Amino acid sequence: MKSKLTSLIVRTIKVFFLFFSWLPMKKRLIVFESFLGKQYSDNPRAIYEYLKKVHPDFRMYWSVDRKYEKNFLNKDIRTCKRLSFKWVYLMARAEFWVTNSRLPLWIPKPKHTTYIQTWHGTPLKKLALDMEEVYMPGTNTTKYKENFVNEVNKWDYLVSPNAYSTKIFRRAFAFKGEIVESGYPRNDYLINSNNDYTVSKIKTAADLPKDKKIILYAPTWRDNQFYSKGSYKFNLQIDLEKMREELQEEYILVLRLHYLISENIDLSRYGNFVYDLSHYGDIKDLYLISDILITDYSSVFFDFANLKRPILFFTYDLEQYRDTLRGFYFDIEKNAPGALVKDTLQIIYEIRKVERNGYNPSKIAREFYNKFCYLEDGNATKRLVEKVFFK
Structure with a gap:
């Protein structure tokens, strides 16, 4: 009927x-x-x-x-x-x-x-x-x-x-x-508005602390994990408790799930460390305020690369996504402009490495920028x- x-x-x-x-x-x-x-x-x-x-x-x-x-x-x-x-x-x-x-x-x-x-x-x-x-x-x-x-x-x-x-x-x-x-x-916004005033204004509007660095986690959806047409599941594989335990003194973690994902994740037990901004208006603001991006196979890393900041790839299901669900246009294991990690401990290790050594873009990251971001002026x-x- x-x-x-x-x-x-x-x-x-x-x-x-x-x-x-x-x-x-x-x-x-x-x-x-x-x-x-x-x-x-x-x-x-x-x-x-x-x-x-x-x-x-x-x-x-x-x-x-x-x-x-x-x-x-x-x-x-x-x-x-x-x-x-x-x-x-x-x-x-x-x-x-x-x-x-x-x-x-x-x-x-x-x-x-x-x-x-x-x-x-x-x-x-x-x-x-x-x-x-x-x-x-x-x-x-x-x-x-x-x-x-x-x-x-x-x-x-x-x-x-x-x-x-x-x-x-x-x-x-x-x-x-x-x-x-x-x-x-x-x-254009990432190029023209990348300044302290805009960053401070966004953090105020999003009610985020200004004395912490920001890790943005922005994964994509999985074609075969769904509730119904246009409504997709997402299983959060990051150990949020371990992330908080190790990083909460210097960082907060901002979640930005794909617009097709229907999950409402209960973050109440993670205090002021994890913020779900999946429904925040425009992700471009979140790029601008973030010090590090964690993603997987989402195209967000092509845009974030314009800011020349660290990117990590949390690819815990790489083989299934690459070989069964979608397939890729280039070899992400060889050409990703950042480290590929499989679990939370590796994520923490890579973040700590940036803390110790600063961010020095690799040759691959520089070549990536020149190939994909050259028109973004x-x-x-x-x-x-x-x-x-x-x-």
């Missing part, structure tokens, strides 16, 4: 969408969306804020998932609830769509709309058509790839952070449109806007 009702609602929305899309385009109307309407963040946010400052004549709205409306409060932005009547009207009449993830598959793109897909990371793990097997719930390998191609066919522009990504995106997405190799707009958003919105 529920599935029939959902199907009826989708059909009704689609009828309205088609009707409104026949009406004339509203020039300079843009609808933005980040991570399926869950966040005001990432590349869409950088583009929005640049246009608001430099070209205020655009009329701009943010698509918001009803369950995440609190993330958009007090932001001084126009919003529309995702899949609402207002959303349908705006999407159908817009001159531009800007998003970093996929839109609902059933949405037809009006001929007058330009769809700008910013994506959300430099790829380490294999994407889309490059994946040999898909383990996500609610789909299979063939269906997943077909749906992905159908979505990609709507894109007019795809944003790339570097030449490496451009080559992969073209093949993995089977994208035939124009790729704008501009650098990632979201990383604080002007990526400007390049993209001038290329796409004022072509």
Whole structure:
């Protein structure tokens, strides 16, 4: 009964969408969306804020998932609830769509709309058509790839952070449109706002102590660990008690779980050492205030590398993730810009080593920066806007 009702609602929305899309385009109307309407963040946010400052004549709205409306409060932005009547009207009449993830598959793109897909990371793990097997719930390998191609066919522009990504995106997405190799707009912030004033302001807003260094743990999700479609489990493998025992005098640990992960971890027994900021608005602030990043196979390390700070890779399930779940585009064991560690004791050892010796980037880390971060000069958003919105 529920599935029939959902199907009826989708059909009704689609009828309205088609009707409104026949009406004339509203020039300079843009609808933005980040991570399926869950966040005001990432590349869409950088583009929005640049246009608001430099070209205020655009009329701009943010698509918001009803369950995440609190993330958009007090932001001084126009919003529309995702899949609402207002959303349908705006999407159908817009001159531009800007998003970093996929839109609902059933949405037809009006001929007058330009769809700008910013994506959300430099790829380490294999994407889309490059994946040999898909383990996500609610789909299979063939269906997943077909749906992905159908979505990609709507894109007019795809944003790339570097030449490496451009080559992969073209093949993995089977994208035939124009790729704008501009650098990632979201990383302009890391270049232009990397100062003591901004760091202090962020720590105050997040209610974090200012007398401690920050370790940021930002892992990705596992395709085969889930509750339901779009809702993933995560088993925290770090021994938080051991971390606190060894490091609490100098550090705090900030957790930032992937937006698809649904866990609510009880951290009450770890006092003022562990902070869960998984629902903090934009991860770019957490990069800026962190002294060390711990991740696994998430693309966050490509962005954090712009800050030239220590990165550790907690790869306790490397063989399974690499050989079964996803596979990688390059050999992380040889080319990672930081140490690979398998357990909590190794994490602590590497952090202590940085404490003793300071951070001296290895040859691999320097080569990594030159290969992946060379376009990140604080002007990526400007390049993209001038290329796409004022072509």
